Amino acid sequence: MADEDEDHDTERRRPLNADDFPYRSTLLANLSALILLWDSPAVQGQILAKSGESLDQPSHQTLRLLLAWGSLRPTALADELGVGASYVSKIVGRLEADGLVQRSTDPDDRRATLITLTPAGVEAARGVYALGDRMISEVLEGWSASDIDRYTALTERFVDDAIGSIARMRERGLRPPP
């Protein structure tokens, strides 16, 4: 592993050509590209490497969810992750053993459990974002303050609206049209 040629073929790869995307706007194409970029092993590998080595993907996702939504019950978590309850139980068990989350009985319904991030868990969850934060800073380097503000505000609005939209989609139910 001495003189390993590292420069891949990034150069020859043409980034998204908007003409390939016959959509109402190029917005979806770009949002998708964003997600592809974020999900690429280059980025995810870095992130997992950063965030306390031993976090497997579901734990990682769980921390993100807890940071985003606050305390959640295992069932909600299972819903969100799309896995069975017993599997969630195991994930949470691991995270609890690592001292990243805490279980407590829901005072409203003492059958239920609330999963909450411990301070260490918040730290870890934020650590997950640390690289992203640096990346974003780097990306925004050439931007004017007003462009940043504008983009931030629009993204915020978009996310708010999207949350509403998805909630409506859920209410409509998931059965596909006949």
Added chain:
Amino acid sequence: MADEDEDHDTERRRPLNADDFPYRSTLLANLSALILLWDSPAVQGQILAKSGESLDQPSHQTLRLLLAWGSLRPTALADELGVGASYVSKIVGRLEADGLVQRSTDPDDRRATLITLTPAGVEAARGVYALGDRMISEVLEGWSASDIDRYTALTERFVDDAIGSIARMRERGLRPPP
């Protein structure tokens, strides 16, 4: 399955509280939220259901990558997906059997193979995005045309810059700092 109570607990869940995110801006938090939303089983389930039933997740991802980047060689694909070459071979084999992609020898290096979407594959890959497109339309329903334009342009710029940034990150290598 008669009177199944479907309304989850969407209501009680407070969406992203920006104060939880001690970042330079709320941008990262919102971009992350966007990705969490997109990755949620509610959305992904819909998308997979739409797009010709039988697409498993890696195939799905492969189609997205091919649509985004054009023809790719299996090694590049393996790189991008973060899996081994032999596994890619299997995925591509399945897609080829379904008539969605086509293998051809790379004229530049006849050892190598180029994977390209067939017309049917392009169709399928676009189908993957169809729901997203509808969702975005719905989300943007209340937006003014100029806000949409502004947001689209800013997102495009952001993605372009991010692509550059990630390319630079790759060149720097992936070794974590000591």
Added chain:
DNA sequence: CATAATACTGTCCTGCAGGACAGCATTACG
């Protein structure tokens, strides 16, 4: 107060994601 329904956990088990390796082209190097 008895029975049923809901929320979680622990144990057991299976399928298959996905790597290791060998094999077959093609190209690069001396």
Added chain:
DNA sequence: CGTAATGCTGTCCTGCAGGACAGTATTATG
């Protein structure tokens, strides 16, 4: 022209993701 390096595919194999199910605690229903 021989030997090594590179690109892909097929076969074989394993680990573990993650479900089914039974068990326990709490709450709802009549």
